[in-house]
Amino acid sequence: MSGDVRLLGPGDIRSLAEAFDVVPTKKRGQNFVIDANTVRRxxxxAGVGEDDVVLEIGPGLGSLTLAxxxxxxxxxxxxxxxxxxxxxxxxxxxxxxxxxxxxxxLHADALQVTELPGPAPTALVANLPYNISVPVLLHFFELVPSIERGLVMVQSEVAxxxxxxxxxxxxGVPSLKSAWYADVRPAGRVGRNVFWPAPNVDSGLVAWTRREPPAGADRKRVFAVVDAAFAxxxxxxxxxxxxxxxxxxRSEAALVAAGVSxxxxxxxxxLAAFVRIAAALDVAAPEATDTGR
Structure with missing residues (x-):
């Protein structure tokens, strides 16, 4: 758009890290992308363009931010x-x-964010820290309903x-909870050699498009049933x-009422089956299903 954006290469990444006295840590899942073609990809x-406001989680040294x-x-x-x-x-x-x-x-722990600066995001695009990728994604799905679509890079197993x-x-649980908010689809793989330091696992890209949650369903109750089913x-x-x-x-009676063996x-x-089960459990034992995440 601007014509004056220069993307970071391996030398830029190492120079910036040295200048800021930054040593990547496993605790924070810091693996910086050093390949300009990867951030372009x-x-x-992600399918974002000149009208989009993009939320990025964990920008690190700025490789993806610049792209x-x-x-x-x-x-x-x-x-x-x-x-x-x-x-x-x-x-x-x-x-x-x-x-x-x-x-x-915004300098903040992503999982503790309750409000964002700037205009309302229309998309989320990020190289998410592997250790908290699913909780972060679900948190912002819930927090920022203006997000219409997006793409994240996560550990391939998580993808x-x-x-x-x-x-x-x-x-399992990540599949169902993300499906509450969006239609999720795989968007490719990323090798280890595009990172510094190189992680011990491969990465995957996951894209999604926002959709309306199931009509009349209570998210916390449905998520409680999902958690219990996969515990x-x-x-x-x-x-x-x-x-x-x-x-x-009582669980058997609720399942039969929901049309599930x-x-x-x-x-x-x-997800539709879990919504029916949650609704049946509301009738069978309403006091027992109001503690979901």
Whole structure:
């Protein structure tokens, strides 16, 4: 868009890290992207453009931030590392001088954020820290309903779980909870050599488009049922849901009322089935199902 954006290469990343006295830490999941083609690919796959306001979680040294600023209207970046948060505007001033005013940086733990600076985001694009990727994604799905679409880079195993469908061995809690908010789809793989330091695992891209949640359903109750169903995957739903239903007989009655076999297991059911089960449990044991995340 601006014509003056220069993306970061391996030498730039190491120079910036040295200048800011930053040593990547596993605790914060810091693996910085050093390949300009990879951040271009992420922005392209995210489908964002000049009208978008993009929320970026964990911008780090600014590789993806710069690629976003080259294509979108505004970036709101949330960074937990105080040094990185403080340094990012200066990096943008150096590598994309005409776009400095189009960046807002919030120094905060992403999971503790309750309000964002700047215009309302229309998309979320991020290289998420592997250790908290699913909680962060779900948090911002709930917090920022203006987000219409997005793409994240996560550990490949997590990418598989987020995009999995019923019957898959990777289908579970992340699959169902993300499906509450959006249609999620795999968007490719990323090798280890594009990071510094290189992680011990491969990465995957996951894209999504926002959709309306199931009509008339209570998210907390549905999520409580999902959590219980997958707490011990080998259990039948009759046994797995006994704790929140007030006993196995009551869970069986609720499952039958929802049109689900009590001998079924959670990995075989789609979100609509869990919505029906939660509604039936509201009738069977309303006091037992109001404590979900």
């Amino acid at each position: 992420i922005v392209r796959a 976003l600023l080259d294509q979108v209207r505004h970036v709101v970046a949330v960074e937990v590392d105080e040094r990185l948060a403080g340094a990012l505007p200066g990096t943008v001033e150096t590598f994309a001088p005409s776009r400095v005013a189009d960046l807002d940086v 598989d779980r987020l995009a999995a469908g019923p019957g898959s061995r990777t289908y 011990q995957r080998r259990k039948t739903l009759r046994a797995a849901l006994a704790g929140i239903a007030g006993g196995a007989d 009590p001998q079924e297991r959670g990995e075989q059911l789609d």
